[in-house]
Amino acid sequence: MGINLNPFTWWNGASWGTILGLRGKRQVGEDSLGNTYWEGGRDTAGNPRRWVIYSGANDASRVPPEWFSWLHHQVDGTPDQNLPPPRQWQKPAVPNLTGTALAYRPQGALEKGGHRASATGDYEAWSPDA
Template sequence: MGINLNPFTWWNGATIGTWFGLRGKTSVGEDALGNVYYQGGRDTAGNPRRWVIYSGSNDASRISPEWFGWLHHQIDDVPDRALPPAKPWVKPAVPNMTGTPLAYRPSGALEKGGKRASATGDYEAWTPDA
């Protein structure tokens, strides 16, 4: 994102105010999606303040679970040092696909033709006279 594209728009990256606010803060790491994480200062409870600068659109579902835990003070150190290595069977985190062509659509959804499997006959409707 160029400086001319997003000086005042928050939906496609950090604004110029955010970049000025990060002066003096420490960059602590970057995740696989290119998001950069910062730490510095203290909040009102005395905890260190933590930020994420997204690479691309500002979508919270693009934060991996490990870094989400760090942002919310569930772990003290950055995930690379605080957590054990991932098991080989663990799938990578996927961002929220709602509103995209990759979104989940069940068999009865209109986008899939609106046809669903017929009932199997094990359902009996309730009637007040029964």
């Protein structure tokens, strides 16, 4: 997006109003996707306000689980301070792929040709006389 569209395209990153609203706030971290996380001020319950500035499309599924827990006050400190390092068997977080070419499509889906496997012999249709 060009700089001229930034005030009008809130769905493709932070608008000018959001950027101006960050004055006096503290950036607490950045994730592997380039999203930045901020803290500052208090909400009506007295908790610190926390939010994310997306790098790219504004899609909540692009927030990794460890930062999700920080955003929702499940942990007090940032993930690198409070959480153990990721285990070797853990996979990296993946954004929601619905609507993309990489989305899951079951065997009988129209996008995969629409052909399902034939029913096996263990299926018996319901009959009102039975």
